[in-house]
Amino acid sequence: SQKIEQNSEALNIQEGKTATLTCNYTNYSPAYLQWYRQDPGRGPVFLLLIRENEKEKRKERLKVTFDTTLKQSLFHITASQPADSATYLCALPLNAGNNRKLIWGLGTSLAVNP
Amino acid sequence: NAGVTQTPKFQVLKTGQSMTLQCAQDMNHEYMSWYRQDPGMGLRLIHYSVGAGITDQGEVPNGYNVSRSTTEDFPLRLLSAAPSQTSVYFCASSSERDRAFFGQGTRLTVV
Numbered sequence: 001s002q003k004i005e006q007n008s009e010a011l012n013i014q015e016g017k018t019a020t021l022t023c024n025y026t027n028y029s030p031a032y033l034q035w036y037r038q039d040p041g042r043g044p045v046f047l048l049l050i051r052e053n054e055k056e057k058r059k060e061r062l063k064v065t066f067d068t069t070l071k072q073s074l075f076h077i078t079a080s081q082p083a084d085s086a087t088y089l090c091a092l093p094l095n096a097g098n099n100r101k102l103i104w105g106l107g108t109s110l111a112v113n114p
Numbered sequence: 115n116a117g118v119t120q121t122p123k124f125q126v127l128k129t130g131q132s133m134t135l136q137c138a139q140d141m142n143h144e145y146m147s148w149y150r151q152d153p154g155m156g157l158r159l160i161h162y163s164v165g166a167g168i169t170d171q172g173e174v175p176n177g178y179n180v181s182r183s184t185t186e187d188f189p190l191r192l193l194s195a196a197p198s199q200t201s202v203y204f205c206a207s208s209s210e211r212d213r214a215f216f217g218q219g220t221r222l223t224v225v
Contacts, residue, residue: 046213049213100164105156106156
């Protein structure tokens, strides 16, 4: 069955640097992949969606890549700020590219130090 | 728009008690889901619905019931609470192939 792996270790970086988070999946290539941010005690908040025919997507300081050969998505935050400190989750559809069932990675905790 | 509204935010139950977690969305989304989130386990799907009157099981459905009588509401029922159901519960809604919107969560403790 499809599995998602994200860096389990927390990522600590200095303010202003670029944070790079990884999401690997194991089986079939999904029609799309999503990235979310979760703050303590809150529900996940959507950040970016990238489709299988897109290599890269950008939104302000965020960039997502999708490599179906490597079965990997990379999530970059450029010019990072302490306010970017949170847990970042990736999710992808389990079946047929729709939202009936999403599976989720465990998330990577990011700490941006001033 | 309120988005996805979950109630209550916190709840303590005794073993064996039943309760209903409420979830409502005002975005006319067809898909709604219930997840539980536990340390080291991530988000796990309990039940989901693809429209009014249609529900299906997720990864961890045992001990939980759902129904979807309207597009807006998707309540989650705990039939006989057990300590293993202590968790944070999230309701989410989405349309097909689009972002999921989450509620603020319900922190449930079963003693």
